[in-house]
Amino acid sequence: MPLILKTTRFVEAQIDTFLDTVSDSAILFQLAMDDYINHRYEQFEERLSQIRENEHRADDLRVGIERFLYERTLIPENRGDVLAILENTDDVIDNIKDSMLQFSIEMPQIPPVLNDLWMQTTRSSAAAVEQLVYAVRSFFRDLAAVNNYIHKVHFFEREADQIGEKLLRQIFSLDIDLSQKSQLRFFAIHIEKISDYAQAVCDRLSIYTIKRQL
Numbered sequence: 001m002p003l004i005l006k007t008t009r010f011v012e013a014q015i016d017t018f019l020d021t022v023s024d025s026a027i028l029f030q031l032a033m034d035d036y037i038n039h040r041y042e043q044f045e046e047r048l049s050q051i052r053e054n055e056h057r058a059d060d061l062r063v064g065i066e067r068f069l070y071e072r073t074l075i076p077e078n079r080g081d082v083l084a085i086l087e088n089t090d091d092v093i094d095n096i097k098d099s100m101l102q103f104s105i106e107m108p109q110i111p112p113v114l115n116d117l118w119m120q121t122t123r124s125s126a127a128a129v130e131q132l133v134y135a136v137r138s139f140f141r142d143l144a145a146v147n148n149y150i151h152k153v154h155f156f157e158r159e160a161d162q163i164g165e166k167l168l169r170q171i172f173s174l175d176i177d178l179s180q181k182s183q184l185r186f187f188a189i190h191i192e193k194i195s196d197y198a199q200a201v202c203d204r205l206s207i208y209t210i211k212r213q214l
């Protein structure tokens with residue numbers, strides 16, 4: 001797999017499994033949000049349970065990989081970068097889980113008129129996370145492709161921002177109580193910020209990629 005790591009196929013497979021778990025969580029996030037706005041609450045809770053399992057699994061995989069890299073042969077100057085990439089990417093799942101958990105706790109009532117923009121924002125954020133996974137895979141497998149995927153993360157982050165702004169404007173144009181508007185704003189921002197977390201990881205990944213190319 002990587003030129004960056006002097007290690008075994010075991011840790012290569014562990015990194016791939018870790019990234020698969022992040023990708024699965026992005027898909028589950030989108031599916032869960034669709035369940036929620038269509039009042040399939042039991043199914044939403046099942047998705048949340050899967051996301052929670054993914055979070056625990058990703059944490060265990062990350063810790064195992066980190067331990068392996070410290071104990072076995074790894075190019076020392078790259079070890080910190082690799083560990084930071086794994087930790088930062090793991091944070092994305094944590095934020096997805098936290099957002100969905102808040103839905104489960106507060107159960108905000110989303111007016112149907114918001115559904116289209118709500119799901120557009122969700123899809124853009126989920127797409128940003130999936131492109132992040134491609135970018136991280138490329139960091140280990142095909143360094144030349146990293147910037148292409150980073151560009152796509154930035155694209156979807158901008159999409160989420162722009163659609164998220166439309167969503168907020170529509171929320172505050174509704175004839176509903178200000179308290180409900182404030183609650184909906186809180187949740188809309190949480191959905192949009194998933195893409196921000198993906199972009200933040202890519203900003204760091206870009207620096208690590210430049211370092212490897214020097």
